[in-house]
Amino acid sequence: MNKDILVCYLFTKFDKIDDLSKFLKYYKINKSGVSHKLLICFKNISKIDKLKCIQILDKNVDSYDIFEDDHKNNDFDFGSYLRISIEFKNRIIFFLNASSFPIKNNWLKLIKDNYNKKTIVATSASYESHLSSLRLKKYYKFFSFGFKYLRNYFFFHKFPNPHIRTTGFMINSNDLVLFLKNKICNNKFDAWKIESGKNGLTQFFLKNKYRILIVNSDGKIFEKDKWAESNTYSYKEKPKSIISDKHTRKYDLMANHEKKKILKNVWGN
16 A cells, blocks of 8 residues: 555645635645645646646645546536545645645644544544434425425434535545445535435445544544544534634634534533
8 A cells, every 4th residue: 555645635626726826725734744645636628727736736745746637417416525535546645625725733643643444533523414414494485394304304413413524634545445336426416415414425434433533723533423523513602623624614614503503402401
């Protein structure tokens, strides 16, 4: 197995050039602390955007590789992660989506130091359930709500529904192929099922006796029952995130009463 960790940054046609610029800015500021290869995955982007991205990359990093993902259908992040994992067999890969970037020195070292065989290390998690979070907001939509409830009841556990957030996680590529090889991801609902469903990523690996850990900026690790205490996502106290993403930044800007609602959905009372 190649000893170098692969840091895979996924950039799709739905992302903005500024996202890549921001990632590279923080990637340069915050040192990883461990040897790795940077892999940029371009998914169905235009030739013009690709040229712009390469120009930005050449100005900001000395070394990187490109993975071209020209899959015609939008099968979301997971489709790309599967194809990357098939290409790079038996590699330790840290996956990041386009909205994510490191905000802590030694960010990769903190993650790698807690990685081992039959382990997944993520930088945030949630207990939120797509079933328990459903709300009937308007009575005339009762039948629509009823359909969604029955559908979600079939695919998602009630709260608490522990799952890692896939905005930043480390896994062996062979392990990810084992999970994703028979999964279909044609829409957002499919992506939700893969991330947090009854047969989703977290539940699959828990059933197969993997350790699934959250690591925070203090370098502390948290098992499933203690994920909330990591203060890495929808936190009560000072944030201790290693990786910033669009949802953590959105939470930071919310008023206190809005934060309380999110906090309840994510971690309960």
